[in-house]
Amino acid sequence: MAPVKVFGSARFTNVARVLVCLEEVGVAYEVVDIDFPAKEHKKPEHLARNPFGVIPAFQDGELMLFESRAIAKYILRKYRTDEVDMLREGNLQEAAMVDVWTEVEAHQYNKVLAPIVMECIIYPTAYGIPTNQKVVDESVEKLKKVLEVYEARLSEHEYLAGNFISSADLSHFPFTCRFMETPYASLFDSFPSVKAWWEKLMLRPSMKKISTNLHPKMV
Amino acid sequence: MAPMKLYGWAVSPWMARVLVCLEEAGAEYELVPMSRSGGDHRQPEHLARNPFGEIPVLEDGDLTLYQSRAIARHILRKYKPELLRSDNLQESAMVDVWVDVDAHQLEPIIRPVVFNVIIKPFTGSDCDQDLVDESIEKLKKTLEVYEARLSTSKYLAGDFVSLADLTHFSFMRYFMATQYAEVVEAYPHVKAWWEALLARPSVKKVMAGMPPDFGFGSGNIP
Numbered sequence: 283m284a285p286v287k288v289f290g291s292a293r294f295t296n297v298a299r300v301l302v303c304l305e306e307v308g309v310a311y312e313v314v315d316i317d318f319p320a321k322e323h324k325k326p327e328h329l330a331r332n333p334f335g336v337i338p339a340f341q342d343g344e345l346m347l348f349e350s351r352a353i354a355k356y357i358l359r360k361y362r363t364d365e366v367d368m369l370r371e372g373n374l375q376e377a378a379m380v381d382v383w384t385e386v387e388a389h390q391y392n393k394v395l396a397p398i399v400m401e402c403i404i405y406p407t408a409y410g411i412p413t414n415q416k417v418v419d420e421s422v423e424k425l426k427k428v429l430e431v432y433e434a435r436l437s438e439h440e441y442l443a444g445n446f447i448s449s450a451d452l453s454h455f456p457f458t459c460r461f462m463e464t465p466y467a468s469l470f471d472s473f474p475s476v477k478a479w480w481e482k483l484m485l486r487p488s489m490k491k492i493s494t495n496l497h498p499k500m501v
Numbered sequence: 502m503a504p505m506k507l508y509g510w511a512v513s514p515w516m517a518r519v520l521v522c523l524e525e526a527g528a529e530y531e532l533v534p535m536s537r538s539g540g541d542h543r544q545p546e547h548l549a550r551n552p553f554g555e556i557p558v559l560e561d562g563d564l565t566l567y568q569s570r571a572i573a574r575h576i577l578r579k580y581k582p583e584l585l586r587s588d589n590l591q592e593s594a595m596v597d598v599w600v601d602v603d604a605h606q607l608e609p610i611i612r613p614v615v616f617n618v619i620i621k622p623f624t625g626s627d628c629d630q631d632l633v634d635e636s637i638e639k640l641k642k643t644l645e646v647y648e649a650r651l652s653t654s655k656y657l658a659g660d661f662v663s664l665a666d667l668t669h670f671s672f673m674r675y676f677m678a679t680q681y682a683e684v685v686e687a688y689p690h691v692k693a694w695w696e697a698l699l700a701r702p703s704v705k706k707v708m709a710g711m712p713p714d715f716g717f718g719s720g721n722i723p
């Protein structure tokens with residue numbers, strides 16, 4: 283069986299979101315680098331995989347997928363075992379909580395955390411665009427409010443969806459990893475349950491391995 | 502078994518996303534109206550349900566859920582799993598892809614148009630026409646992808662209707678009430694797909710609670 287393919291550099295946060303799932307389920311995969319500075323993602327060969335011209339794209343045999351969170355669901359669903367069940371689709375209540383916190387990651391957490399990563403790291407190092415401090419300051423204030431909700435949740439539950447790790451936790455990994463490289467990493471010190479949850483996640487072999495690819499410089 | 506309760510205001514596109522799924526599923530539910538202008542969503546009683554202070558919120562027995570797409574998935578998983586294609590790896594993947602395409606590619610473009618063109622005039626703010634124009638240009642590029650997709654399959658995830666199609670309805674409902682509807686109608690397969698959605702009984706029923714001006718014109722401000 284040919285290994286599945288992930289198209290896009292392992293340095294990219296949305297690619298890392300997919301790679302961490304592949305590591306968790308322990309399936310063989312190949313990363314096919316896409317030359318971002320050369321705009322390879324906008325060329326016909328990649329557009330045939332991802333018509334929106336973004337990364338990642340994912341191939342399993344004849345199936346071609348895009349949108350990193352959708353790819354993550356596919357991987358975790360296909361390679362689910364009793365030991366590695368990150369979606370909990372066999373249990374209505376658990377699956378619902380996984381979905382809630384996966385959506386929270388996308389629309390509450392990432393919405394306010396990603397701009398800090400983009401402004402502090404990505405724009406300056408990859409695009410030569412200076413940090414917009416106003417955007418950072420506003421995002422930090424919003425992030426504090428979101429982290430208050432996370433603190434309350436994680437002080438009562440070991441993981442976000444309950445007392446079991448799930449795709450909701452995994453989905454937070456890539457952008458949070460980059461956030462820890464910014465001057466605002468210490469924000470988590472004010473939220474002890476969140477900090478403990480993050481540190482526990484980072485002990486996982488999948489996260490340790492994939493985090494080594496998330497370098498500050500994209501070139 | 503007590504019917505499910507859905508908290509919020511029916512004109513909200515996030516609320517309507519869930520309502521369409523409830524109707525498609527034929528599930529028994531009670532709509533608990535809340536007032537946005539009255540700040541109901543920020544009161545402690547509601548924060549106890551949703552610490553993010555937003556709607557919709559679904560109560561289903563012991564479960565309290567928020568985030569419209571999570572609520573939608575729960576309802577369909579429980580009552581109409583064929584709309585998620587959970588029993589088929591490839592089909593369920595395509596459903597997930599196009600649900601996320603709506604969330605991350607389309608909605609971020611049409612939401613600012615709806616906000617600037619429909620809502621701002623009522624709240625006394627100026628429409629940011631530059632932002633609207635920029636959004637329309639991005640929309641055309643995005644619609645090219647939808648047109649290509651819908652030329653090869655009847656619905657977004659394949660030749661079967663799914664959450665991927667239903668999730669698009671609520672924001673598009675308002676966009677299509679603006680003068681920019683013709684931008685969408687220029688793409689024949691997208692237009693046909695949209696009209697097929699509008700013909701669904703679930704969509705017709707939910708749309709009846711969604712006046713094109715969010716209720717501002719009639720004084721029924723949410």
